[in-house]
Amino acid sequence: MDPLDRIEQTLETAIACAEQDSPRKLAAALRYAVFPGGARLRPKLCMSVAWACGADDWALAEGAGAAIELLHCASLVHDDLPCFDDADMRRGKLSLHRAFGEPLAVLAGDALIVMAFDALAVGAQNRPGRLGPLVRIVSQAGGAAGGIAAGQAWECEPQIDLSRYHCAKTGSLFAAATMAGAAAAGVPHEAWRNVGAYIGEAYQVADDIRDAVGDASVLGKPVGRDVALARPSACRELGLQGAIHRLDDLVDLAISAIPACSRAAELSGLIRQEAMRFLPEDIARLAA
Amino acid sequence: MDPLDRIEQTLETAIACAEQDSPRKLAAALRYAVFPGGARLRPKLCMSVAWACGADDWALAEGAGAAIELLHCASLVHDDLPCFDDADMRRGKLSLHRAFGEPLAVLAGDALIVMAFDALAVGAQNRPGRLGPLVRIVSQAGGAAGGIAAGQAWECEPQIDLSRYHCAKTGSLFAAATMAGAAAAGVPHEAWRNVGAYIGEAYQVADDIRDAVGDASVLGKPVGRDVALARPSACRELGLQGAIHRLDDLVDLAISAIPACSRAAELSGLIRQEAMRFLPEDIARLAA
Numbered sequence: 001m002d003p004l005d006r007i008e009q010t011l012e013t014a015i016a017c018a019e020q021d022s023p024r025k026l027a028a029a030l031r032y033a034v035f036p037g038g039a040r041l042r043p044k045l046c047m048s049v050a051w052a053c054g055a056d057d058w059a060l061a062e063g064a065g066a067a068i069e070l071l072h073c074a075s076l077v078h079d080d081l082p083c084f085d086d087a088d089m090r091r092g093k094l095s096l097h098r099a100f101g102e103p104l105a106v107l108a109g110d111a112l113i114v115m116a117f118d119a120l121a122v123g124a125q126n127r128p129g130r131l132g133p134l135v136r137i138v139s140q141a142g143g144a145a146g147g148i149a150a151g152q153a154w155e156c157e158p159q160i161d162l163s164r165y166h167c168a169k170t171g172s173l174f175a176a177a178t179m180a181g182a183a184a185a186g187v188p189h190e191a192w193r194n195v196g197a198y199i200g201e202a203y204q205v206a207d208d209i210r211d212a213v214g215d216a217s218v219l220g221k222p223v224g225r226d227v228a229l230a231r232p233s234a235c236r237e238l239g240l241q242g243a244i245h246r247l248d249d250l251v252d253l254a255i256s257a258i259p260a261c262s263r264a265a266e267l268s269g270l271i272r273q274e275a276m277r278f279l280p281e282d283i284a285r286l287a288a
Numbered sequence: 289m290d291p292l293d294r295i296e297q298t299l300e301t302a303i304a305c306a307e308q309d310s311p312r313k314l315a316a317a318l319r320y321a322v323f324p325g326g327a328r329l330r331p332k333l334c335m336s337v338a339w340a341c342g343a344d345d346w347a348l349a350e351g352a353g354a355a356i357e358l359l360h361c362a363s364l365v366h367d368d369l370p371c372f373d374d375a376d377m378r379r380g381k382l383s384l385h386r387a388f389g390e391p392l393a394v395l396a397g398d399a400l401i402v403m404a405f406d407a408l409a410v411g412a413q414n415r416p417g418r419l420g421p422l423v424r425i426v427s428q429a430g431g432a433a434g435g436i437a438a439g440q441a442w443e444c445e446p447q448i449d450l451s452r453y454h455c456a457k458t459g460s461l462f463a464a465a466t467m468a469g470a471a472a473a474g475v476p477h478e479a480w481r482n483v484g485a486y487i488g489e490a491y492q493v494a495d496d497i498r499d500a501v502g503d504a505s506v507l508g509k510p511v512g513r514d515v516a517l518a519r520p521s522a523c524r525e526l527g528l529q530g531a532i533h534r535l536d537d538l539v540d541l542a543i544s545a546i547p548a549c550s551r552a553a554e555l556s557g558l559i560r561q562e563a564m565r566f567l568p569e570d571i572a573r574l575a576a
Contacts, residue, residue: 021433021452026441030432078398083390102371106394107441110366110401111432117405118427121420128417132409135423139406144306144314144399153314153395164309 003047003065006058007040010066014119018111029100029108030115033073038091041274042177043069045199049181049192052258052267056186060130063123064180067116067138072173074112075148077105084152085225113142123184133183141176148172155231162232166204167197174200191259198254199271205247206278208234213283244284251275291335291353294346295328298354302407306399317388317396318403321361326379329562330465331357333487337469337480340546340555344474348418351411352468355404355426360461362400363436365393372440373513401430411472421471429464436460443519450520454492455485462488479547486542487559493535494566496522501571532572539563 001009011034019027043065050061080087080095081102087095097105116138124131141147151169154160178196179189211225212235225231234243254275255268276284289297299322307315331353338349368375368383369390375383385393404426412419429435439457442448466484467477499513500523513519522531542563543556564572 018432022438023441023445025444026432026438074398078394081394083394101444103444104441106366106369106371107432107437107444109398110362110430111435111437113398113401114427114430114435114437115432117423118431121423121427124420128420131419131423132412132416135405135409135419139402139409142398142402143406144318144395144403145309147399147402149395149399149402150310150314153311153392156313156389156391156395157311 003044003051004040006062007043007047007065007069008037010062010119010123011035011037011069014066014070014115014122018115022111025100025104026107026111029096029104030111032099033077033096033108033112034070036091037069037073039277040069041203042072042173044274045174045196045271046177046181046184048267048270049178049195050185051181052261052263053182053185053187054262055181055184057127057184059125060123060127060134061181061184063119063121064134064138064184065177066119066123067134068141068173068177068180070112070116070119071138071142071148074109074116075142075152075173077112078109079152081105084155087225116142127186130183130186133189134180137176137179137183137189141172146172160232165232166201170204170207171197171200174203187261194257195254195259195271198250198257199275202247202250202254202275203278205234205243205250208236209240209243209247209279209283211235213240214280244279247275247278291332291339292328294350295331295335295353295357296325298350298407298411299323299325299357302354302358302403302410306403310399313388313392314395314399317384317392318399320387321365321384321396321400322358324379325357325361327565328357329491330360330461332562333462333484333559334465334469334472336555336558337466337483338473339469340549340551341470341473341475342550343469343472345415345472347413348411348415348422349469349472351407351409352422352426352472353465354407354411355422356429356461356465356468358400358404358407359426359430359436362397362404363430363440363461365400366397367440369393372443375513404430415474418471418474421477422468425464425467425471425477429460434460448520453520454489458492458495459485459488462491475549482545483542483547483559486538486545487563490535490538490542490563491566493522493531493538496524497528497531497535497567497571499523501528502568532567535563535566 015031046065047061055061077096079085088098120134144150146168154165175193175196178192182189182192258264303319334353335349343349365384367373368378376386408422432438434456442453463481463484466480470477470480546552
């Protein structure tokens with residue numbers, strides 16, 4: 001089965017399990033938050049790393065990928081809330097709080113965070129010794145110490161530390177994706193942190209570019225928000241061409257950070273291929 | 289060391305760890321949400337059950353207790369938000385969103401949920417085989433399928449299922465406390481579910497009674513909210529004396545549900561002693 005299909009199937013199982021004893025509206029909100037998905041970049045990256053490391057337990061790699069995607073979906077739902085971005089649209093449809101109301105958006109985000117850890121425990125049933133490192137990787141990525149909660153919280157500080165902001169808000173989940181892939185395969189994971197961190201930084205730069213010049217219908221959410229909300233942006237800092245070159249450099253850095261593993265060359269190819277899709281073609285061409 | 293001191297120490301370590309790489313306001317909000325604590329009923333119950341089951345690893349029992357308390361603190365912070373109870377006060381001080389603003393209240397809640405699972409993984413370092421069941425117990429207690437997210441979400445439904453509402457909103461964390469205590473001690477945990485569930489139901493009845501007749505200065509939060517918000521309440525259903533008798537019955541049920549274990553008699557005594565404090569003396573006396 002294609003890695004993407006495996007991820008969709010694992011996410012479907014997690015949602016179906018929650019629906020069994022959940023109030024109806026909350027169950028619908030969870031499904032709405034997770035399906036249809038975006039590009040599923042993070043779980044695909046996690047699965048690719050597990051594969052490159054010679055994974056021997058696909059249920060665990062799938063659980064790890066699903067956990068990271070569930071955490072990502074949770075952060076999108078909460079970031080869209082009126083007290084943060086107050087976004088009306090997400091992934092081409094109404095944001096969750098616009099469709100279901102604010103209480104269910106808060107609760108769906110909470111439940112998705114919890115479900116992320118449950119997905120790890122379910123996936124690790126045949127490899128209990130690997131669960132501890134995976135829980136720690138995912139909790140670091142989601143938490144207050146450099147995780148996505150920290151990333152969003154930097155926006156509440158009077159002085160923002162730009163590098164820590166991006167590392168936490170975007171890099172942390174990508175770094176978790178590569179580390180979790182390695183940990184799911186039973187190999188040391190710390191060396192995989194930078195691969196994901198660089199990809200995350202590249203993705204952040206691409207997001208800044210798309211926000212600055214993108215088309216809302218392609219992006220599925222409003223554009224021009226960085227300027228409107230005075231948020232830090234690679235485009236504002238480096239200009240459009242500078243930002244596109246920075247993106248390319250970051251992908252090169254990610255690839256050169258890949259630790260020795262059985263399928264390093266194939267993984268490099270996969271990463272480059274995915275990164276090509278970070279920007280719509282017409283924008284990427286501007287830097288050629 | 290006293291079980292309560294152990295819990296405070298484990299919570300302190302978790303908060304101190306988050307503070308190390310967290311934006312300053314988020315770090316302060318996390319500390320504010322967890323200290324000074326309430327009665328720490330759930331982690332005390334968890335530790336007592338672990339002790340009654342002959343626990344051989346206190347770090348794990350402490351991690352389990354701290355996880356449940358962190359999840360509880362998260363739910364208090366999110367339940368107080370303007371889109372739910374819109375509470376100004378909690379534990380005798382301003383609610384978190386009143387003290388730090390709504391964005392940090394959402395993020396602190398999220399981070400506390402994540403920290404709960406991290407506390408389990410840290411605690412289980414010497415007993416990796418027990419981590420899986422503990423993660424599942426805690427995720428069930430927090431999640432959409434009968435956990436606290438489900439409990440709060442019942443308030444968003446047009447028709448509320450009262451029994452499922454109370455089970456999820458209050459019972460789930462108490463049930464998790466007793467099950468996690470057993471799982472931390474390495475004994476089968478499912479048989480411990482009802483002990484916690486009955487204690488949780490008793491606590492809910494006590495909370496309804498305190499809300500109906502209590503003193504805000506004792507309770508640390510506004511009273512009369514059940515009537516004001518038209519929430520279901522044991523007092524409205526059974527009358528004051530009926531509710532007090534129901535509370536006593538539930539404590540008896542909890543005690544008779546205790547599975548065979550090495551310190552069953554001592555645990556019964558502890559549970560009865562704790563339950564005596566659910567109500568201020570002058571109210572408890574009304575039913576005598």
